[in-house]
Amino acid sequence: MIGPDYYITVNIKKIINPAGGIYYHINAIYYKKNWQSFISLLNEQLMAWQPSCKNIVIFGGSGGYCLKPEFVNQFDEIVHIDPDPLASRIFKWRFQKNIQINCKNYFSKGLEGLSDLKKDFPNYSILFSNILGQIPYIVKIDDNYPQSFCNILANLLNDISWFSFHDLLSLHFNKPNPALCWPVIIEGDSNNDLIDRLQQQTQLRPLKINIIDHFTEGLLPQTKSKIKLVWPRTPTSYHIIEATSQT
Numbered sequence: 001m002i003g004p005d006y007y008i009t010v011n012i013k014k015i016i017n018p019a020g021g022i023y024y025h026i027n028a029i030y031y032k033k034n035w036q037s038f039i040s041l042l043n044e045q046l047m048a049w050q051p052s053c054k055n056i057v058i059f060g061g062s063g064g065y066c067l068k069p070e071f072v073n074q075f076d077e078i079v080h081i082d083p084d085p086l087a088s089r090i091f092k093w094r095f096q097k098n099i100q101i102n103c104k105n106y107f108s109k110g111l112e113g114l115s116d117l118k119k120d121f122p123n124y125s126i127l128f129s130n131i132l133g134q135i136p137y138i139v140k141i142d143d144n145y146p147q148s149f150c151n152i153l154a155n156l157l158n159d160i161s162w163f164s165f166h167d168l169l170s171l172h173f174n175k176p177n178p179a180l181c182w183p184v185i186i187e188g189d190s191n192n193d194l195i196d197r198l199q200q201q202t203q204l205r206p207l208k209i210n211i212i213d214h215f216t217e218g219l220l221p222q223t224k225s226k227i228k229l230v231w232p233r234t235p236t237s238y239h240i241i242e243a244t245s246q247t
């Protein structure tokens with residue numbers, strides 16, 4: 001018989017997961033002020049997006065820390081997908097909005113499971129809320145990644161309105177608040193170019209950097225609307241975020 005321990009184990013796994021969970025909530029509260037300029041720029045992009053459908057699936061919604069109420073309030077129905085049981089509670093509390101909570105793991109059988117989103121929510125727009133760069137932490141990937149996922153996304157997204165903001169690169173410094181000229185770095189038009197620009201700025205400094213590629217470059221279909229932003233997640237971790245959408 002499955003006893004209460006079983007549920008405790010499952011919930012703890014969901015609350016402490018490498019793509020978010022309790023540490024993410026703590027960071028979001030603790031570094032709230034540092035995130036504000038990133039959130040403002042991101043929400044300008046979100047408000048400029050004109051989805052054809054006013055029902056939305058927010059995939060990887062967490063507490064909605066990067067979303068502003070003006071954006072969230074324009075939707076009639078919101079489906080919040082996140083296996084972390086704290087996430088939807090915090091989201092509901094922050095926005096005081098009725099949401100449909102969905103804790104299904106669309107990746108339980110691998111990447112293909114994501115295609116079910118369109119079957120489950122045929123009349124919805126989709127917001128990938130800083131999730132696509134976390135896929136290698138959530139699903140076991142093979143050598144065909146990211147090409148295999150690129151094809152799945154192309155099929156899923158060809159006839160719906162969608163928006164995604166996701167990590168391109170994350171940069172982890174050995175010292176806090178590196179004084180870098182971020183606007184010059186994010187002008188780079190590929191990950192390699194971004195890294196070259198970063199290296200140009202750091203070559204004469206005693207600064208160590210660990211760079212993580214999140215395998216999202218070229219992952220989504222080409223769109224006219226695509227920009228790069230810097231998210232200072234903590235004083236030592238900076239993420240280069242891409243925001244892109246289709247109406």
Ligand SMILES: C[S@@+](CC[C@H](N)C(=O)[O-])C[C@H]1O[C@@H](n2cnc3c(N)ncnc32)[C@H](O)[C@@H]1O
Nearest residue numbers: 019020021060061062064065066082084129130
């Ligand atoms: C980087 S956080 C998202 C940030 C958030 N959207 C915000 O506005 O601050 C990634 C989120 O993805 C969630 N996640 C992890 N596995 C998932 C899955 N299989 N399906 C949907 N969400 C998942 C995590 O629980 C976490 O809340």
